[in-house]
Amino acid sequence: MAQQHKAVALISGGLDSMLAVRVMQEQGIEVEGINFFTGFCVEGHTHAIRNQDKNKPKRNNALWVAEQLGIKLHIVDVIEEYKDVLLNPKHGYGANMNPCLDCKIFMVGKAVEWVKEHHKDGFDFIITGEVIGQRPMSQRSDTMPLVSEESGAEDLLLRPLCAKNLPETKPEREGWVDRDKLYDFHGRNRKPQIALAKSFGLNDFASPAGGCCFLTDKSYSDKLVDLWQARNSRDYEMDDIMLLKVGRHIRPTPEFKLIIARDAGESKFLEGYRKQFASIYSTSHSGPMALVDGDLEPEQYQLAAAIVARYGKGRSADEVELSLTIPDRTSLTIKTAPMETQAVMQEWYV
Amino acid sequence: MNREQLDARRLLCPMPVIKAQNRIASMQPGDELDVICTDPGALNDIPAWARINGHEVVESHQHDDEIRITVRVGA
Ligand code: SF4
Numbered sequence: 001m002a003q004q005h006k007a008v009a010l011i012s013g014g015l016d017s018m019l020a021v022r023v024m025q026e027q028g029i030e031v032e033g034i035n036f037f038t039g040f041c042v043e044g045h046t047h048a049i050r051n052q053d054k055n056k057p058k059r060n061n062a063l064w065v066a067e068q069l070g071i072k073l074h075i076v077d078v079i080e081e082y083k084d085v086l087l088n089p090k091h092g093y094g095a096n097m098n099p100c101l102d103c104k105i106f107m108v109g110k111a112v113e114w115v116k117e118h119h120k121d122g123f124d125f126i127i128t129g130e131v132i133g134q135r136p137m138s139q140r141s142d143t144m145p146l147v148s149e150e151s152g153a154e155d156l157l158l159r160p161l162c163a164k165n166l167p168e169t170k171p172e173r174e175g176w177v178d179r180d181k182l183y184d185f186h187g188r189n190r191k192p193q194i195a196l197a198k199s200f201g202l203n204d205f206a207s208p209a210g211g212c213c214f215l216t217d218k219s220y221s222d223k224l225v226d227l228w229q230a231r232n233s234r235d236y237e238m239d240d241i242m243l244l245k246v247g248r249h250i251r252p253t254p255e256f257k258l259i260i261a262r263d264a265g266e267s268k269f270l271e272g273y274r275k276q277f278a279s280i281y282s283t284s285h286s287g288p289m290a291l292v293d294g295d296l297e298p299e300q301y302q303l304a305a306a307i308v309a310r311y312g313k314g315r316s317a318d319e320v321e322l323s324l325t326i327p328d329r330t331s332l333t334i335k336t337a338p339m340e341t342q343a344v345m346q347e348w349y350v
Numbered sequence: 351m352n353r354e355q356l357d358a359r360r361l362l363c364p365m366p367v368i369k370a371q372n373r374i375a376s377m378q379p380g381d382e383l384d385v386i387c388t389d390p391g392a393l394n395d396i397p398a399w400a401r402i403n404g405h406e407v408v409e410s411h412q413h414d415d416e417i418r419i420t421v422r423v424g425a
Contacts, residue, residue: 037364037365037368059394059395059398060363060364060367060391060394060395060398062364063364063367063395063398063399063402064398066402067398067401067402071402072402072403072404073399073402073403074371075364075367075368075371075399076368077365077368242362272360
């Protein structure tokens with residue numbers, strides 16, 4: 001009997017990586033999955049935050065996909081290392097703050113490292129669900145070979161869904177997989193993938209519209225850039241990444257920004273940060289929890305409180321009482337008239 | 351049998367899963383790990399991760415906002 005070969009697959013939780021694995025399994029290849037958590041992934045934590053998500057299944061799609069495929073999944077925390085990818089992308093950004101090409105090179109490179117570290121488990125090659133021409137930056141005919149090269153994977157990186165459009169890789173050359181049974185998908189048309197999914201009996205799958213992470217989202221990217229500008233430094237911590245996903249962000253002055261919860265779920269979530277950030281909430285009326293990011297000086301207390309009051313039930317009251325706490329500094333009560341809706345400037349919204 | 355505890359409170363998914371996975375890598379089959387966390391997403395993610403990777407969730411509890419999930423390490 002021919003020796004069984006083993007591949008590690010980059011699993012995002014979307015349909016393409018799922019199909020790539022199935023195609024390999026059809027050829028008798030044993031596959032395990034690997035998923036990288038950069039902190040910006042759409043997966044996961046937002047479940048915990050907003051009320052409106054309560055009815056959606058609280059599942060991590062990468063884990064779910066692995067379970068459907070019957071493969072093991074290793075989730076790797078790359079939050080720290082990813083900073084350099086995002087802050088200094090050699091190949092630049094896509095339409096927003098998404099450094100897709102550098103990101104792909106980084107992830108495939110991490111998979112190469114992982115395979116080396118787990119050499120006793122006998123992995124022979126790496127697969128991804130990439131489709132040529134599907135994504136404007138990382139999945140072009142000129143950039144896909146770059147990923148193989150710069151990641152160090154070279155000809156051990158196989159893309160089963162579009163392999164026929166690409167030079168032969170080692171797994172094909174050595175006959176570990178049959179090139180004839182691989183695919184030649186290209187472009188943005190998703191029909192061939194959907195048809196292939198059907199032929200495998202896969203009906204339920206996640207298909208993220210933009211990309212696999214928040215960095216492809218314009219409003220998220222704008223908030224990230226605003227944060228860097230305000231701090232005069234391009235850096236971030238995990239808390240920053242999370243807080244950019246939550247609430248309304250309003251910056252009335254360059255020195256501080258308010259993060260105002262949009263529902264009870266977000267209020268509860270923001271409460272968890274009250275030891276690290278100044279916080280404001282109404283005590284006379286029900287209303288949202290708000291955090292202050294930046295330096296809030298005493299002469300700005302009224303302004304900040306009036307804005308927060310505008311988003312609570314007391315918005316039409318003559319006066320609202322709010323509690324303002326700055327950790328290790330002060331805790332006081334402020335009485336103010338809520339700011340009028342028109343007075344909250346459009347350009348304050350980040 | 352060894353029993354260990356992992357404090358994953360305030361961490362958001364998938365971090366509790368990642369921490370549990372990394373801890374379990376250094377434990378022996380039959381050992382048990384109590385993961386204490388606060389993100390309700392873990393109630394789904396940790397059992398899914400355990401099923402996929404051959405471990406078993408033997409108990410899971412939610413008390414106020416705190417969740418305790420006990421995973422028995424598989425072979
Ligand atoms: S969408 Fe995000 S995770 Fe996906 S390749 Fe681009 S930067 Fe990386």
